[in-house]
Amino acid sequence: MKGKGPSRERVQTDRRGFIKKMGGITLSIAGGSLLGSIFLRYLGRVNAQDLAELSPYAYYVSGPLRPPGAVEEDLFLKRCIQCFLCAEVCPPKAIRFVRSGMGLKANTPYIFPRERACILCMKCTQVCPTQALMPLKEDDIYEGKKKVDMGTAEIDKRLCITHLGIGKCEACYTICPLKERAIVQEAMLRPRVIPEGCVGCGLCEEICPVRAKAIRVRLPGVKKEREVLPPGVLYF
Amino acid sequence: MQFIRRSLQVLVLLLIFLVPLLHLYGVERYARESFSYSLAAQRIETRGWIQQKAILLMDRLFQDYEGTEGVISSVTGSPWSLNILGYRISDPLAAVSMSIAGSGFFWPFITSILFFTFLSLLLGRVFCGWICPYHFLAEMNNKLRNLFSYLGIRPHNLHLKRRNKYIVLAILLIFSIIAGTSLFTHIYPPLVVSRELFYYIFYGSVGFGTFFIIFLLFTELTVSQRWWCRYMCPGGALYSLLGSVRLVRMVRDEDRCTFCGECDKACPFGLLPMSDTMGMECDNCGLCRAACPEDALSYRFMPLWKERSMINERKRTLKRTGTNG
Ligand code: SF4
Numbered sequence: 001m002k003g004k005g006p007s008r009e010r011v012q013t014d015r016r017g018f019i020k021k022m023g024g025i026t027l028s029i030a031g032g033s034l035l036g037s038i039f040l041r042y043l044g045r046v047n048a049q050d051l052a053e054l055s056p057y058a059y060y061v062s063g064p065l066r067p068p069g070a071v072e073e074d075l076f077l078k079r080c081i082q083c084f085l086c087a088e089v090c091p092p093k094a095i096r097f098v099r100s101g102m103g104l105k106a107n108t109p110y111i112f113p114r115e116r117a118c119i120l121c122m123k124c125t126q127v128c129p130t131q132a133l134m135p136l137k138e139d140d141i142y143e144g145k146k147k148v149d150m151g152t153a154e155i156d157k158r159l160c161i162t163h164l165g166i167g168k169c170e171a172c173y174t175i176c177p178l179k180e181r182a183i184v185q186e187a188m189l190r191p192r193v194i195p196e197g198c199v200g201c202g203l204c205e206e207i208c209p210v211r212a213k214a215i216r217v218r219l220p221g222v223k224k225e226r227e228v229l230p231p232g233v234l235y236f
Numbered sequence: 237m238q239f240i241r242r243s244l245q246v247l248v249l250l251l252i253f254l255v256p257l258l259h260l261y262g263v264e265r266y267a268r269e270s271f272s273y274s275l276a277a278q279r280i281e282t283r284g285w286i287q288q289k290a291i292l293l294m295d296r297l298f299q300d301y302e303g304t305e306g307v308i309s310s311v312t313g314s315p316w317s318l319n320i321l322g323y324r325i326s327d328p329l330a331a332v333s334m335s336i337a338g339s340g341f342f343w344p345f346i347t348s349i350l351f352f353t354f355l356s357l358l359l360g361r362v363f364c365g366w367i368c369p370y371h372f373l374a375e376m377n378n379k380l381r382n383l384f385s386y387l388g389i390r391p392h393n394l395h396l397k398r399r400n401k402y403i404v405l406a407i408l409l410i411f412s413i414i415a416g417t418s419l420f421t422h423i424y425p426p427l428v429v430s431r432e433l434f435y436y437i438f439y440g441s442v443g444f445g446t447f448f449i450i451f452l453l454f455t456e457l458t459v460s461q462r463w464w465c466r467y468m469c470p471g472g473a474l475y476s477l478l479g480s481v482r483l484v485r486m487v488r489d490e491d492r493c494t495f496c497g498e499c500d501k502a503c504p505f506g507l508l509p510m511s512d513t514m515g516m517e518c519d520n521c522g523l524c525r526a527a528c529p530e531d532a533l534s535y536r537f538m539p540l541w542k543e544r545s546m547i548n549e550r551k552r553t554l555k556r557t558g559t560n561g
């Protein structure tokens with residue numbers, strides 16, 4: 001460094017200040033992520049979709065709906081490298097990303113079915129490089145929860161037009177790709193969800209004409225590492 | 237050689253710009269066929285100017301062409317994780333951070349990093365100089381900086397320690413273990429650049445990453461020349477570590493060198509080719525080679541131990557004779 005006495009001093013104090021600043025930033029990021037992860041664990045117990053109406057932030061951090069084939073949430077965060085391949089191949093553009101600044105889940109894929117639901121084409125599961133989304137075939141949905149487990153639809157009888165007896169809306173039954181497996185019609189065409197068969201794609205939620213959505217996809221209580229692991233497990 | 241390097245860099249930038257547009261066209265095609273009202277609405281409303289123009293252009297290109305789906309699905313992703321014609325190429329940092337965050341080793345993914353890994357074992361930080369999209373932006377930024385200096389505005393130039401980036405790598409790896417998810421993805425510029433471009437093209441909005449990149453470029457312009465790549469980038473640190481055993485390196489020919497110092501000025505990474513301190517950090521940009529008026533610098537096949545002994549030899553001569561060479 002060529003420069004005379006005073007300027008060199010200034011550069012040095014500058015440098016020290018800069019290093020201090022960088023140290024501060026690093027420490028605060030580190031501390032923030034530590035506190036954040038504890039916070040996330042706590043929030044993880046709350047049902048995400050209930051929170052969605054309150055605040056999107058709470059929705060993101062408490063476990064948004066993941067694309068089909070997603071492994072259990074903790075493992076998903078470990079595996080997902082946020083490469084956005086899944087969103088690129090999704091034909092209806094159902095996959096979105098958690099906004100940055102939303103804690104450790106920032107930039108991970110999720111689905112918000114009431115705006116755009118998944119059509120279960122399974123393209124995302126085949127393109128994911130790390131098996132954060134386990135590879136699935138299109139037929140796998142007929143095995144229900146055993147293979148595909150995004151969530152479970154729930155009917156709110158206080159809102160459903162048919163349940164209230166106002167009219168005869170068959171929207172959710174008509175659109176469901178798993179008719180009679182996941183959703184059945186009872187007396188007076190009232191829809192009823194069969195949790196074992198429902199894969200949680202959210203097409204019913206997307207199409208429901210009630211503004212507040214009388215049928216909603218909720219996260220499953222416990223997601224196990226499902227039996228879709230290909231033969232000869234590739235993870236060690 | 238600079239021409240080849242520049243073309244490759246532009247090609248990579250084009251790749252991370254065009255691939256999302258291609259896939260957006262796929263979405264558009266799906267929306268046209270489907271009867272869903274929300275998709276139809278989406279089709280008309282939320283597209284920016286670039287997206288609309290690109291879709292019109294691709295409509296004309298793919299007119300009467302049968303294999304459009306095949307073309308669209310033939311290439312996906314960015315250099316962070318690229319899926320091209322059925323082959324996968326990924327960044328070593330992705331595999332390292334993911335494995336260390338607790339996912340375990342996933343062999344198909346590990347094999348996909350082999351391409352860049354071997355390249356680094358052979359050539360060191362070749363990813364940085366030839367592929368990284370941020371590096372290209374930063375080089376253009378540096379040109380602006382040189383213009384400022386030329387006009388008489390002297391920007392600050394802070395020097396930090398080079399080992400900072402290894403510390404950043406180590407700290408982030410440790411915190412990735414604690415947090416249980418990879419933290420590099422938020423700050424690793426090549427990924428951030430491609431992801432923000434993707435967000436813009438697909439969703440019409442950008443995230444925090446854009447501000448991060450602007451912040452980096454601005455500080456590199458005003459405070460410290462190329463500080464991110466030189467002193468901070470964890471990816472660069474990983475590539476340097478891989479490149480510490482590199483087989484091909486830039487070597488200075490002592491008989492030709494006249495110690496004019498042009499190469500030291502030219503190096504964007506602040507290395508000093510004139511005193512043989514390139515080693516594992518050199519990114520093969522070849523600017524020093526281009527700057528040398530005597531053609532004294534060239535790529536040679538030279539393993540680590542040979543370089544060491546060569547440098548020691550040169551030092552000894554320097555001590556004995558008091559002159560260089
Ligand atoms: S299965 Fe198909 S529609 Fe559903 S999220 Fe994946 S790519 Fe999108």
Ligand code: SF4
Nearest residue numbers: 080081083084086128
């Ligand atoms: S393709 Fe897999 S790793 Fe990539 S963003 Fe989607 S879920 Fe994550």
Ligand code: SF4
Nearest residue numbers: 364368371465469472
């Ligand atoms: S150091 Fe990092 S940001 Fe710079 S060129 Fe290398 S990978 Fe890109």
